[in-house]
Amino acid sequence: MKKGTRQEIPRKAVYRLSLYLRCLHRLKINSIRTVSSEALAKAAGVKSTQLRKDLTYFGQFGTRGLGYDVEQLSTMISDLLGTNSLQPVILVGVGNLGSALLSYRGFEQEGFEIVAAFDAYPDRAKTRTVKQPIHGMDKMPEFIKEHSVRMAILTVPIPAAQEVTNTLVENGISGILNFAPIVLHVPEDVTVNNVNLAIELENLSYFIQH
């Protein structure tokens, strides 16, 4: 996770910036031009001291008493997150969950386009009705390089996950959204975000009992 002169913003702060951005989008839709730190913090479900601290990553910002300019703050956060232009993403593993994510429209609204999918058995996977092309795994390295893809969604079964990850990383993928319930080993300059839906339910299960 080290590259160039990157300013170190902790992962949790980056998550909160995403939350603020969503709240700012809703404000824009409602034609609201400025927002106080208290109101924005409340909408995002954080404390206003936390919000103000997070926004110091942008240096001196906001006018005392007037609040933040909604448009300006949105642009600054989008620039930082790199979501101002549509980013290409590939998906690997077109099973139940994979094909579901291929037809999920939520990503595109947020600036991510799943441009292609790969599967060990592309013919079987093609029986699923998705709009993206589904290729065999052998086509993946070339595709990644040709389309300068940097991000991948991983929805392969556990036994295949590490090997596929190695191939992704070797070919230039540096961000992986991993749905396989396994710890992936990657070089330091590659980021893996894990989404494990069963673990989320298990966590709830604990809290509803205690």
Next chain:
Amino acid sequence: MKKGTRQEIPRKAVYRLSLYLRCLHRLKINSIRTVSSEALAKAAGVKSTQLRKDLTYFGQFGTRGLGYDVEQLSTMISDLLGTNSLQPVILVGVGNLGSALLSYRGFEQEGFEIVAAFDAYPDRAKTRTVKQPIHGMDKMPEFIKEHSVRMAILTVPIPAAQEVTNTLVENGISGILNFAPIVLHVPEDVTVNNVNLAIELENLSYFIQH
């Protein structure tokens, strides 16, 4: 999140216990009966000091030099998480993502059964091929009570999310896995875990650039 004499285990420690449980399951499949804290920690991707600390929630445990008994530790963690028996879960909002989750088999393997789904337009939702019954929202309160359901997966659009949440909570749901990209307001004794796939991608997007 307060109820009765609950021992306070932080949310992150509960997540790690879920991870340990998965690693222990894999050891069992491979007929491995005991495991050292170092080996288990490595498999789960945490430090062994962290693992040992997390397991102190179970009191004095493990025999010095012999490691942990895989079977015994699995049972203790499952008991704590409440995943020893199949737990009923309902899903609300049968759109793209909702129907995907209905056909995702990963939950059942982990002790959760989605027993029914609800949608504002059940007839439209029924065109999707899922095995669970899909009911109208008006049937939800009765169903929750009749089947003693405590957990719900929320995949409704943003404008409906808070209202549906209120109905769920009023009827006895105390754990919500929320996919709507909005902050839900719930009473203290209700737990909400948020899964926002777009935010996860956005987070990756930041880290691959910096």
